[in-house]
Amino acid sequence: MAQPTYRGATGVAHEMDLIARVGEGDRKAFEELYYLYHRRLARFLTRLTRRYDIAEEVVNDTFWVVWRKAKSFRGDSQPSTWILGIAYRKARNAFRSSARLAERNLQAELLPPTDKEPSGTEELRDWLTRALAELPVEQRLAVELCYELGHSCEEIATIMDCPVNTVKTRLFHARAKLQRLLPQLATPAGESAADSAGGSSAAKPERRPS
Amino acid sequence: MTDACSHQDAWLSLPWLANGRLSGAERLRVEEHVRGCARCSDGCVMC
Numbered sequence: 001m002a003q004p005t006y007r008g009a010t011g012v013a014h015e016m017d018l019i020a021r022v023g024e025g026d027r028k029a030f031e032e033l034y035y036l037y038h039r040r041l042a043r044f045l046t047r048l049t050r051r052y053d054i055a056e057e058v059v060n061d062t063f064w065v066v067w068r069k070a071k072s073f074r075g076d077s078q079p080s081t082w083i084l085g086i087a088y089r090k091a092r093n094a095f096r097s098s099a100r101l102a103e104r105n106l107q108a109e110l111l112p113p114t115d116k117e118p119s120g121t122e123e124l125r126d127w128l129t130r131a132l133a134e135l136p137v138e139q140r141l142a143v144e145l146c147y148e149l150g151h152s153c154e155e156i157a158t159i160m161d162c163p164v165n166t167v168k169t170r171l172f173h174a175r176a177k178l179q180r181l182l183p184q185l186a187t188p189a190g191e192s193a194a195d196s197a198g199g200s201s202a203a204k205p206e207r208r209p210s
Numbered sequence: 211m212t213d214a215c216s217h218q219d220a221w222l223s224l225p226w227l228a229n230g231r232l233s234g235a236e237r238l239r240v241e242e243h244v245r246g247c248a249r250c251s252d253g254c255v256m257c
Contacts, residue, residue: 172222
């Protein structure tokens with residue numbers, strides 16, 4: 001039988017119940033919540049921080065807060081929004097306390113080039129990974145929350161503690177930059193991106209929102 | 211009958227049209243605009 005999605009009404013009600021039980025100190029409920037979220041959080045945070053050690057530390061910090069704060073969760077937002085919001089704030093703190101990452105000013109680095117020739121899906125994933133790594137971390141995070149985790153604009157605004165319009169603007173700039181970067185990354189060295197894109201207007205960024 | 215949706219509003223909403231998380235009324239407005247807008251239709255492919 002297929003597992004309910006985390007946004008399904010049944011799934012949300014079950015998670016609400018789990019959090020309520022965690023608030024009463026129920027370790028079994030905490031264990032179930034941990035297994036429901038650990039993989040999702042670890043993947044999300046690894047992409048965000050690009051460091052397994054920091055991601056794992058943030059996951060642990062996040063669950064520690066969930067354990068302590070579950071009693072005060074009133075269900076004003078969905079469980080996934082609440083938990084990802086905690087993870088986001090913990091990740092920001094981890095960034096700030098990491099001198100090496102702070103020196104990078106929260107900007108991602110390009111992944112090192114690989115020698116092998118990727119193909120098909122692997123090649124597309126490689127381009128996307130490289131392009132995403134070029135985005136400022138706030139834009140990359142918005143992309144992950146929208147496209148990978150399927151959150152609504154309002155949920156992302158809650159998670160990132162910013163106005164809805166800021167989320168839209170971050171996605172707008174991210175999409176424009178990805179449109180510029182993908183043809184370049186898909187072009188073999190020595191060949192111009194414009195040639196590869198056929199000079200298509202699709203490579204041009206949309207007008208900046210006022 | 212839905213209120214008209216500006217190109218800019220539609221363009222900014224395309225990521226959530228793509229992930230299926232627009233609310234009912236907003237989705238109808240954006241879809242109506244996208245049907246008549248070549249740039250937004252192209253943008254759906256890119257978003």
